[in-house]
Amino acid sequence: MSHIRARFAPSPTGALHIGGIRTALYNYLFAKKMGGTFILRIEDTDQTRYVPGAEEYILEALRWCGLNPTEGPGFGGDYGPYRQSDRKAMYAEYAQKLVASGHAYYAFDTPEELDAARQADDTFKYDAKSRLGLKNSLSLPAAEVEKRLASGEPYVIRLKVPAEETILVQDLVRGEVSFQSKELDDKVMLKGDGMPTYHLANVVDDRLMKITHVIRGEEWLPSTAHHVLLYRSFGWEAEMPQFAHLPLILKPTGQGKLSKRDGMKLGIPVFPISWNSDNPEDAFVGFREYGFLPEAMLNFLAFLGWNPGTEQEMFSIDELAAAFSLEKIGKSGARFDFEKARWFNQQYLMASSNEALATAVKPWIAAKGHQPSDEYLQAFCGLMKERVVLLSDFWDNGAYFFEDFSVYDDKTIGKKWTTESRALFLPLLDRIDEVANFVASDLQANIEAFIAEQGLKFGDVLPILRVGLTGTMKGPAVFDLMALWGKTETRRRLLRSFDLFDQLLG
RNA sequence: GGCCCGUUCGUCUAGGGGUUAGGACAUGGGAUUUUCAUUCCUAAAACACGGGUUCGAUUCCCGUACGGGCUGCCA
Numbered sequence: 102m103s104h105i106r107a108r109f110a111p112s113p114t115g116a117l118h119i120g121g122i123r124t125a126l127y128n129y130l131f132a133k134k135m136g137g138t139f140i141l142r143i144e145d146t147d148q149t150r151y152v153p154g155a156e157e158y159i160l161e162a163l164r165w166c167g168l169n170p171t172e173g174p175g176f177g178g179d180y181g182p183y184r185q186s187d188r189k190a191m192y193a194e195y196a197q198k199l200v201a202s203g204h205a206y207y208a209f210d211t212p213e214e215l216d217a218a219r220q221a222d223d224t225f226k227y228d229a230k231s232r233l234g235l236k237n238s239l240s241l242p243a244a245e246v247e248k249r250l251a252s253g254e255p256y257v258i259r260l261k262v263p264a265e266e267t268i269l270v271q272d273l274v275r276g277e278v279s280f281q282s283k284e285l286d287d288k289v290m291l292k293g294d295g296m297p298t299y300h301l302a303n304v305v306d307d308r309l310m311k312i313t314h315v316i317r318g319e320e321w322l323p324s325t326a327h328h329v330l331l332y333r334s335f336g337w338e339a340e341m342p343q344f345a346h347l348p349l350i351l352k353p354t355g356q357g358k359l360s361k362r363d364g365m366k367l368g369i370p371v372f373p374i375s376w377n378s379d380n381p382e383d384a385f386v387g388f389r390e391y392g393f394l395p396e397a398m399l400n401f402l403a404f405l406g407w408n409p410g411t412e413q414e415m416f417s418i419d420e421l422a423a424a425f426s427l428e429k430i431g432k433s434g435a436r437f438d439f440e441k442a443r444w445f446n447q448q449y450l451m452a453s454s455n456e457a458l459a460t461a462v463k464p465w466i467a468a469k470g471h472q473p474s475d476e477y478l479q480a481f482c483g484l485m486k487e488r489v490v491l492l493s494d495f496w497d498n499g500a501y502f503f504e505d506f507s508v509y510d511d512k513t514i515g516k517k518w519t520t521e522s523r524a525l526f527l528p529l530l531d532r533i534d535e536v537a538n539f540v541a542s543d544l545q546a547n548i549e550a551f552i553a554e555q556g557l558k559f560g561d562v563l564p565i566l567r568v569g570l571t572g573t574m575k576g577p578a579v580f581d582l583m584a585l586w587g588k589t590e591t592r593r594r595l596l597r598s599f600d601l602f603d604q605l606l607g
Numbered sequence: 608g609g610c611c612c613g614u615u616c617g618u619c620u621a622g623g624g625g626u627u628a629g630g631a632c633a634u635g636g637g638a639u640u641u642u643c644a645u646u647c648c649u650a651a652a653a654c655a656c657g658g659g660u661u662c663g664a665u666u667c668c669c670g671u672a673c674g675g676g677c678u679g680c681c682a
Binding site for chain 2: 435
């Protein structure tokens with residue numbers, strides 16, 4: 102194999118879910134590993150299912166993931182166009198070639214007639230057995246066919262599947278898979294509207310784009326037999342791409358492959374980025390908007406159906422590419438485990454530098470109406486990163502860094518705050534004011550000394566300080582918080598809170 | 608229904624004819640920690656079933672069961 106060319110070929114029929122991203126990822130990793138080319142091709146041959154904005158969505162999702170194609174619509178490349186609707190004329194040409202060589206034929210049966218046939222017999226199949234009884238250029242006299250064609254009667258072109266043949270598919274994931282041609286139907290190659298079906302388009306394009314490896318979901322395995330037949334019919338079988346069919350991603354609960362609905366049902370994201378729609382039934386929240394880092398999502402996804410065989414779990418995208426191989430792809434479906442995805446994100450958050458985190462967190466804080474300095478934001482991230490799982494947690498668990506809390510842990514205060522408390526804590530505030538070097542260690546030493554002098558225990562003092570400062574019993578070390586905020590702010594917060602606490606006594 | 612694919616702890620998986628069947632997530636217990644979290648230790652937890660082949664099968668073969676996919680002028 103001289104130069105590897107792998108493609109990701111989504112259909113712009115709506116938001117691309119996580120399974121599609123994984124397919125893109127594996128194609129990307131494989132190409133990268135082999136020093137090959139990663140190609141994006143838009144498969145928009147179904148005009149009835151075209152959804153405006155879907156192509157933009159795909160591009161934006163890939164961009165967010167960092168899975169940028171080296172060839173594709175808007176990316177350049179010598180094998181364009183990369184949008185199938187822009188290649189329409191080509192397919193008709195190839196379909197005609199198939200007819201001319203006797204590998205395909207015209208069919209005039211209407212969709213209604215075929216529906217009726219299926220209705221009457223649920224095993225109905227357009228194949229070698231039935232086609233002579235149907236309306237096509239094999240069953241009709243030549244003159245009749247000419248007449249129908251000349252009159253502009255709508256037709257499709259169907260592949261003439263041989264009656265008795267064994268078709269072997271070599272799959273890189275599954276090994277040899279065999280099919281009997283008598284089980285296969287005469288698939289439509291060219292539709293009534295002149296557009297190709299997936300089967301024709303994908304074979305022609307993979308050929309013309311010199312694709313060497315077709316890495317796609319397992320749902321394509323059954324139709325691969327048709328694809329092999331097509332390559333054979335065109336005389337391309339010797340240079341046919343290699344196939345690798347990926348195991349499906351299964352629903353988090355229950356059975357079946359993951360679908361768009363599952364996310365909404367369980368309140369978890371199954372899309373890389375949000376998909377907005379006027380119809381709430383068709384609007385989805387993405388991993389991005391949910392607070393995931395793209396690297397974490399990709400790391401998680403990479404392990405759904407693939408494993409390097411070592412015990413390393415955390416992989417950067419470059420490490421994934423280096424470790425990747427098609428042979429290590431599993432065969433069985435993998436259940437989507439959202440808890441595991443969260444864990445990966447937490448690991449990435451903890452491992453990130455404060456600077457990188459501040460950049461990622463900034464928009465989340467800005468959305469709440471705050472524009473802290475980078476320095477403050479970085480310190481905030483440093484103190485919070487071991488206590489968050491999602492980017493959204495930074496605000497959810499740390500809003501008090503940016504604005505005064507209005508609700509606080511009154512259970513703790515109810516237990517600890519007494520009529521004597523103010524008399525005790527005011528001197529402590531003065532004591533804190535006296536700390537010359539306002540850093541955590543000095544603060545701790547002074548407060549500890551105060552506690553000892555008063556004959557108190559940590560538990561008598563620290564909870565009050567913590568809740569007074571933050572409103573909650575959860576969070577970073579009290580002394581770190583004080584050091585960050587400084588004398589004035591520390592005093593301000595505590596005084597404000599003591600007033601609040603006093604109200605509890607009344 | 609037909610065809611195709613699959614099946615190791617609850618989940619993601621490693622492994623492979625003879626192993627104490629390994630790791631991770633989640634779960635239970637414990638330690639550290641002024642809180643929360645982190646970290647560390649620890650526990651419980653799996654080769655779907657039945658036949659072969661073999662000295663020996665979780666591993667190879669065949670069935671069965673179960674699961675999944677496909678069965679459109681959708682991809």
